[in-house]
Amino acid sequence: MSTVTSQVEIIFSDDEDEKEEKKLPNSSGIPLKRINEINQEVNNKQINHQLESSTKKHQSYFRTNLGSHLTTQSTLSQTIDYANRLGMYAIQIFNGSPMAYQRKYYDQKDILEASQKVNQRKCTCQYVFSHLPYLYNCAGSIKNHLLWSNQKNSSWEQIIKNMSYELELMSHFQTDQGGGGCVLHPGSWPDRKKGIESISQTINQLTFNPKSMLLLEICAGKGNTLGVNLGELKQIYDGVDRDLHQNLGICLDTAHIYASGCYDLSQTSQMVKMFEDFDKIFGLKKLQLVHLNDSNVAYNTKDDRHAYIGTGHIWGKSLNSLSYLLDYTQKFGIPTVLETRPDDYLIIQAL
Ligand SMILES: [Zn+2]
Numbered sequence: 001m002s003t004v005t006s007q008v009e010i011i012f013s014d015d016e017d018e019k020e021e022k023k024l025p026n027s028s029g030i031p032l033k034r035i036n037e038i039n040q041e042v043n044n045k046q047i048n049h050q051l052e053s054s055t056k057k058h059q060s061y062f063r064t065n066l067g068s069h070l071t072t073q074s075t076l077s078q079t080i081d082y083a084n085r086l087g088m089y090a091i092q093i094f095n096g097s098p099m100a101y102q103r104k105y106y107d108q109k110d111i112l113e114a115s116q117k118v119n120q121r122k123c124t125c126q127y128v129f130s131h132l133p134y135l136y137n138c139a140g141s142i143k144n145h146l147l148w149s150n151q152k153n154s155s156w157e158q159i160i161k162n163m164s165y166e167l168e169l170m171s172h173f174q175t176d177q178g179g180g181g182c183v184l185h186p187g188s189w190p191d192r193k194k195g196i197e198s199i200s201q202t203i204n205q206l207t208f209n210p211k212s213m214l215l216l217e218i219c220a221g222k223g224n225t226l227g228v229n230l231g232e233l234k235q236i237y238d239g240v241d242r243d244l245h246q247n248l249g250i251c252l253d254t255a256h257i258y259a260s261g262c263y264d265l266s267q268t269s270q271m272v273k274m275f276e277d278f279d280k281i282f283g284l285k286k287l288q289l290v291h292l293n294d295s296n297v298a299y300n301t302k303d304d305r306h307a308y309i310g311t312g313h314i315w316g317k318s319l320n321s322l323s324y325l326l327d328y329t330q331k332f333g334i335p336t337v338l339e340t341r342p343d344d345y346l347i348i349q350a351l
Pocket of ligand 1: 185
């Protein structure tokens with residue numbers, strides 16, 4: 001997530017579906033000619049954005065693993081309804097401010113209603129993830145103590161308590177057909193080895209139920225951030241107690257991978273290599289979420305700045321590698337969510 005997200009928040013702070021639909025073709029920033037082409041493709045595929053009948057009818061036209069980060073509505077149940085009205089299959093939300101320790105609490109009736117909704121056949125939305133706050137640094141605390149040292153402090157306790165709460169909350173979306181979990185930026189620390197060990201130790205302190213999933217997200221590499229390539233993520237993973245490995249997954253963010261210099265995802269060959277390497281290092285089943293972002297910064301610049309799909313350094317010239325990614329993630333049922341703006345959903349469904 002980055003600055004672009006705040007624009008998504010603004011666009012979607014207004015909960016008027018009619019307005020959103022009118023906005024879809026006009027605010028994308030994509031050249032008009034391309035919009036017309038996309039609209040034509042959309043018409044050809046008989047896309048209907050107000051899905052009211054069974055998902056089965058639409059599965060031959062839709063990629064059934066895609067969606068977007070959405071602004072939460074008043075209740076969890078309303079958020080699922082919202083995703084469903086937009087015809088999305090996977091969503092991500094913030095349970096509270098991304099810049100605050102405090103999380104949003106929902107009543108049990110609402111949690112139950114929301115989780116039952118995703119189990120209904122007519123509900124498109126099958127994957128529900130939350131993004132944990134950026135404040136959480138599982139390597140070091142704001143007082144510059146490594147978290148696993150004995151110098152426990154209030155920020156350490158808040159992180160453990162709030163992460164455990166959110167892991168339990170999102171576990172309600174783990175179903176036979178879909179899934180849910182919490183996405184974490186692992187943390188930062190000047191000494192990479194010690195920082196990575198500290199992150200693993202912090203994860204060992206969390207409370208997991210059998211369905212809780214914590215997804216370690218690859219980062220762009222700014223400053224002392226850790227988990228900036230597949231190797232570092234694997235070191236964090238390996239440092240976690242083995243009996244918790246079933247509760248851990250990985251989230252790949254296209255803009256972060258590109259900016260970190262790991263893979264030049266504008267090239268299809270590099271996209272192919274990224275998935276091959278992931279499969280060798282983790283096994284594909286550990287790839288539980290893809291964040292779809294174009295990059296506002298050039299390759300290997302280590303900055304985390306998202307761009308709308310088709311307007312950045314990755315896909316500004318060609319969408320070929322994006323088509324490959326979309327086909328691949330659909331083939332293997334890997335949920336893929338936009339962090340740019342929900343408008344881009346039209347584009348990725350049409351590709
Ligand atoms: Zn993120």
